[in-house]
Amino acid sequence: MPLVDEDGQSFKLGNYLDLSKAELVEKKLAKAISGLYKEDIELKQPDAILISHSHPDHYGLMPFVKSQIPLYLSEGCLELIKATYYFRGLDPIFKTVEIIENKKSFSIGDFKITPYMVDHSGFDAYAFLIEAEGKRVFYSGDFRGHGKKSSLFDRFIADPPGDIDYLIMEGTGIDGKPGYCEKEEELRDRLVTIFKEKRGLVFFACSSQNIDRISSLYSACRRSGRILVLDPYTVHLLDVLRKRAPSIPQFDFKDIRVFFTSDSNTRRLADDKILYKYKDSKFPYDEIEEKKDSLVVKPSYGIRNAFAKKGYIEGSTLIYSMWGGYFENEKPFWDEYGISPMYVHTSGHAGVDQLKKFASALNPTTIIPVHTMSPDKFPEYFGSKVRMLSDGKPTEL
Ligand SMILES: [Zn+2]
Ligand SMILES: [Zn+2]
Structure with missing residues (x-):
């Protein structure tokens, strides 16, 4: 879900709940992913949805999603989403919920997934290692290294998962000013x-x-x-x-x-x-x-x-x-x-130094920028490893 409306005001989901899938796509609020939406009754649905954490930019459009699709998320994330729905008077969206835990791998079809708890302003937040057919993709989720759980960041850097083909990495703080990462x-x-x-x-x-x-x-x-x-x-x-x-x-x-x-x-x-x-x-x-x-x-x-x-x-x-x-x-x-x-504020996201440490620890073959206003800054720090993808554009591993 976008965080701001077209007019720059904070996004009010209530104004959009009546939109159809076609209207959502037309307004560029969501992608036309086959089988994902409530209206896609006849289409084969995705096997699962992984939710990294309970910030609305990561789950806010769930009311449009087919409720039969199993959701994988942490206990803290589930509780906060349930509470948010409760206060908004929205129906609970969950039919099948699987609770994920730090470093406990699970399988969905041919995919093996391992969640890694990360330090972030969102509570009980995770990154995901996703493995299939000999390839390994690491999705960073939203993360930082200067919060209350900074030890998670330090331990991750000291002992990262190896052989990563693709790192999908957030870059909110890639142009952070000094003081962006105060502890x-x-x-x-x-x-x-x-x-x-x-x-x-x-x-x-x-x-x-x-x-x-x-x-x-x-x-x-x-x-x-x-x-x-x-x-x-x-x-x-x-x-x-x-x-x-x-x-x-x-x-x-x-x-x-x-x-x-x-x-x-x-x-x-x-x-x-x-x-x-x-x-x-x-x-x-x-x-x-x-x-x-x-x-x-x-x-x-x-x-x-x-x-x-x-x-x-x-x-x-x-x-x-x-x-x-x-x-x-x-x-x-x-x-x-x-x-x-x-x-008196410090960011919920990693600044440049932390992004660099994270990427060099994982040492992936390719880095794909996501969740950033400045994807163009990535090549400056990560060189030829960066592959720019535009929204909705698939890539083959
Ligand atoms: Zn977040
Ligand atoms: Zn986010």
Whole structure:
């Protein structure tokens, strides 16, 4: 799924759900892959779909896909996709689901597949080694080497799978600026300093699905004596991952509070009798004034509006921890209070040095760039190994 619409605004799947396969293809939102779509009733379907991780650019168009096709994905990825569908009110798409695990190979027809867990801003993310008829293709997925799971990157580089014919490698960060790959720990330390220095409310905006960042945020709150206030949507996402990763921050951890908002996500949780689970951690309105020097609030849409009504936005600090392009949508709100954001962010993707290390460790015969705005930069770093393919163009091994 594209991340932005034709007009540059963030992509709203809801506006497209009625499109037919032909319309999707015509609008260049998807490829005409035979047997993949719900309408392709008579056509032979693909044997399986591998999903590397739960970012919408990797699975967002699933509602158009024939639900009989088996999906292979990790437990964390499945939980996050299920939760996303739940909040959007979409039907679950899964008929046959196979849970993948790090380095546990499985077969689909003639293909042998081995997942490799990678360090990425998406939770429980994987690369795939795909083998068939004596050929070996490695798909990098989205990855980095400077996050909380950087040891996965280091271990992979030290002991990579060999004899790779084709490396299909992401290149989001191939033109990353200095600072693109700040270590997640260093980012946390910067937060500690800011949280200690600032007086008044601190808002910290990040993706609710960036679990590494929320862990860094909580850790910085603990080290600076601040209480972390989250919205019910975020708390629920963390809760569904509890079994998969017991150490990630939860509503019942010390100094985490939940601010009950009145948005549609919270209403859904209330209607389904899930919200009451978080009631002992509820943060009341009347404590904001008294505790404002010791709070860090994640400003969901609902929280922002509730705090604005009470006059709590003036004089606050906003830390923005996402790609700067996303801020454009929120800018008018903060502009009204004369607040400009402090950017404290590090990428979910590898920069040039990490891409180089990754490619030279795997030492493939051929490198195919994917997931990049600058494929033309690949030959600069990887020379004649690079084979450029345009979208939808097949290649033969
Ligand atoms: Zn991703
Ligand atoms: Zn991606």
